[in-house]
Amino acid sequence: MHSKPQNDPTLKPSRRRFIESAGAVTGAAFATAAIPGRATAAQPSGGDSPGARFRQLLGGDDPPYCVNCGDVATARLAEMHGFQIVMTGGSALSFSKYGIGDFGMITMDDLVEFCGRTADRIATPIIADADDGGGNPLNVYRTVQRMEKAGAACVMIEDLYGAKHLAGYDEGKILGREAMVDKVHAAVDARRDDDLVLLVRSDVVADGGPLEDALERVTSYAEAGGDLIFVPGIPLDQCRRAVEMAGKPILTGAPSLAAARDAGVGVLFV
Template identity: 45%
Template sequence: MGDLLGGGRTPRARLRELLAGPGPLLAPGAYDALSARLVEQAGFDAVYMTGFGTTASLIGRPDVGLLSGAEMVDNARRIAAAVDVPVIADADTGYGNALNVVRTVQLYEQAGVAGIQLEDQVMPKKCGHMSGKALIGTGEMAGKVQAAVAARRDPDLVLIARTDAVAVGGVDDALERARAYADAGADLLFVEAPTSEADVERVADELAGVAPLVFNWAEGGRTPPLSLERMTELGFALVLYPIGTLLAATAGIRSVLDTLRRDGVPPLEGLPSFGEFTDLVGLPEVQDLEQRFSG
C-alpha cells in the first residue's frame, strides 16, 4: 500500500479493468490519507474520496459547497499518494462553468486520481441526500461533461457524471439528463438519491446499455440499502459507501473521549498498539529506506 518508491501499472488502467469486471466494484469512502490506507489495508480494490467527509474532516462543517476546488484537490493528492489502489474523487460541480471544469479536471489528473465525479447542481452545491438542491440546465451540464472529456490528458481517467434531478424534477428528468450526459462522453452515470427500490430498478433497467452505472450506498441517506447480490443483479458497475468510515471514526473518537473525561485515562482495550499503528502508516518501509540510503 502506498509504497514511497511506487511503481507498477497505473491506477487509472487498473480502475478501468475493475469496472469492466463481472460484478460491481466496491469503493468505501475515505476522508483523508489515513482512512484511505485503512480502506486499502482492508482489501478493497478502490477508494472513494468523499466530499462530505472531506468537508467534515477539514473544516468540521456540512457538505454545502464551502470548500474550494483547491482544497478538494489537495486532499485528493494526499489520498492518492497514500495508496496504490485507484482513487475516485468527488469533484462537486467542477467549481464553476465549463472553463472551470477544464482546469478542475487537469488539477485532479495531476493529483493522481483515477476517476472524478462531476454533478449537475448549482454552485454552491449540497450533499446529494440533503434537501434544497437546485440544478443547472441539462445542456449546460452536458457542455461541462464535454469540457471534461476534452480536458483529460490521460484517456484512462474515468469521468463520472452525476445527476441530482430525482429530488428536483423526478426520475423522468434524471433519466433524460443521464442519457444526455452519456451522449456528451461520460464514462459512468450516477443517478443520485432515488428514494425507493422500484426507482432504483427503473434507473438500472432504463439506463442498461447506455453507460455503466454507479450506486451510492449512502449510509443513512434517502436511498434504500440494497444487498450486494441485488446490486449485482441490477448490473451496477460501481458501488460507493461514502461515509461509513467517517461515522465509525466519529463514534470511536466520542467513545475514547467520553471514557477519558469520566475516568481520567483513555481506554486501550480494542485500540491498535503504538507499534501496530506505526506499522500501519509505513514505519518499517521508512526504516528500510533509511538503511538502504544511509551511505
Template identity: 40%
Template sequence: MTLAKKLRTRLQQREIVIAPGVYDALSAYRAEAAGFEAVFVSGSALAATHLARPDIGLLTASETAEIVARIGDRIEIPMLVDADQGFGNAFAVGRTVGMLERAGASAIQIEDQQEVKPANNPLSRLLISQEAMVDKIKAARDALTDADVLISARSDAMTTEGFERALERVHAYVEAGADMVFVESLTTRAQMDELVRQMDGKANLLHNLLRDTDEVTDAKTAQQIGYSVALFPGTALGAVGAALDRGFADLKNAPELRGGGSKIDRIGADAYLK
C-alpha cells in the first residue's frame, strides 16, 4: 500500500490525524519516532529555517521539492506538503504537483492567494478569482499519476472576503476535485460547525491549530466538530528556536568556550538518529 493510499484509508476513521509541522529530514524523522502518523511540510517553517525569512513566497517550487524529497527519503509516514499558491498559474501548478508527487508527497495543499504579492505588503492575503483557483485544482488533479494523492484546497477568503464567500469558494473547490478543505482564519466554533454542516462529508476538513486566541485550540474539540486533520505547524520551529537561543547563550556565557558545555553537546547527534 502506498503512503498516499495509507493516508486516504486513515482519513476514513473517526479519530483525527494530528500532523506536526516539519521543515527538514531530521524534524520529520523525530516526529515519526515520536509516533505521529503523518507530518505537514510547512511553507512558513521552510522559509524560516532554510532562508531565515518570513513566508512571503521566496522559496521556489524546485527548492521545495528538493527538501520534500530529502524528507521522503528518510521517513515512512505520509507527508502533507504546503505548496503555497502552486508557484504560479494553472500550468505551473501542474508542474509543481508532479514534482512534489515524485518527491514523495501524499497530499499537496494549494491556496487561493495571489501568486505574486505586492512588495510593499508581502504579508497580505490578496486572492485570485474563484475561477482561477478552480482551474488550479483541476490542473493539480490532472497532473497526478497516483490518484490516491490528495489535493487540499486552502482558502484565505475569510480574511479578505468574509465567511460566506469562503464557504462559496470551498464548495467550488470540492466540485473541482479537491479531496480536502482548509478554511484559514476561522476563529469560532460556530464557523467550524457550519463548515462541517455544509461540506456534509464531501471532503476531509483540516484545521490549523496555531493561535491561542481562537475559540478552538485543541485537536480533540476539532475532532468532535467533525474535522479530519489537525495541523500544528509551529510546534517544531518554536521548540528548535527556543533550544537554539538557550544553547548558544549557554555556550557564549561559558567560562571556557571549548565545547561539551551543554547537555546536547554531551549527548551527541547520534542520539537523535537511532
C-alpha cells in the first residue's frame, strides 16, 4: 500500500472542517434541484435571537411559508428553496424514524434532540413541536427551556395528550381548558428570551369537537401568553374570526398564497 506523506493536509482534517466540507458537498447536491426564482432563506443578522427573527416574519403583506420536516437534510433543502420557517414536527419525525404515523412513539427527548440537530445546520427559524409539553406545567417549563437552548425560535404546545391518533382506542384526550392555560403560563414563565414565540394549539376540531369550543380555547391560551394560534381542521373562512377573537396570528394551511392572504393567515403551513 502507498502511504500519504505526513505533511499531506488531507491526512488529518479537523472534525469541524470535515463537517463543513461535507455540508458544502450536500448543499451543492441540493442546489442542483433548486426551484428557479425561489429566493434563498435570509441569514441571521448579528445579535438577533431565533425568536426575534421569527417575529420579524410576522405581520407582513404575505404570510411566511412553513414546512414540516422529519430530518435535517429535508430542513436544509427547505431552507435552500426559500422557506422562511421550518417545523421540526413530531409526525414527520415519526415517519422518518419509524415509518409510521404520529401514534405517540416519539419522546420529548427525540423532539428536543431533533430541534437541536436541525438548528445546528440551518439559519431558518424553527417551530419546535413539543406535543403536550411533556406532561404537567413543571414538565412544560423544562421542555420550553430545553427547546430554547436547542435553538428553537418557536415552541408549539397542544391540548391533546396521551397516545394520540389511535383509532378505536380510548386514548388521546383533550385537556381541560384551565389545565392547558396553566401549561401556557408555565411556558411563558420558562422563557429566557422574551422573543421566543409560543404557538398554542387546540386539537378540538381535529378530535371531532365543535369549532366554537376550539376558538374559545385558543382565545384563552392567547390571553395566557400564547403568541401564535393553531387549530387543525379549522375551515379557512373561519381563520379571520379566530384571529379577531384571539388577537393573535394564526398558522394554518391554504390552497394558495392568495387564499391565505384573503383569510388573514399569519403563517402558511404547507
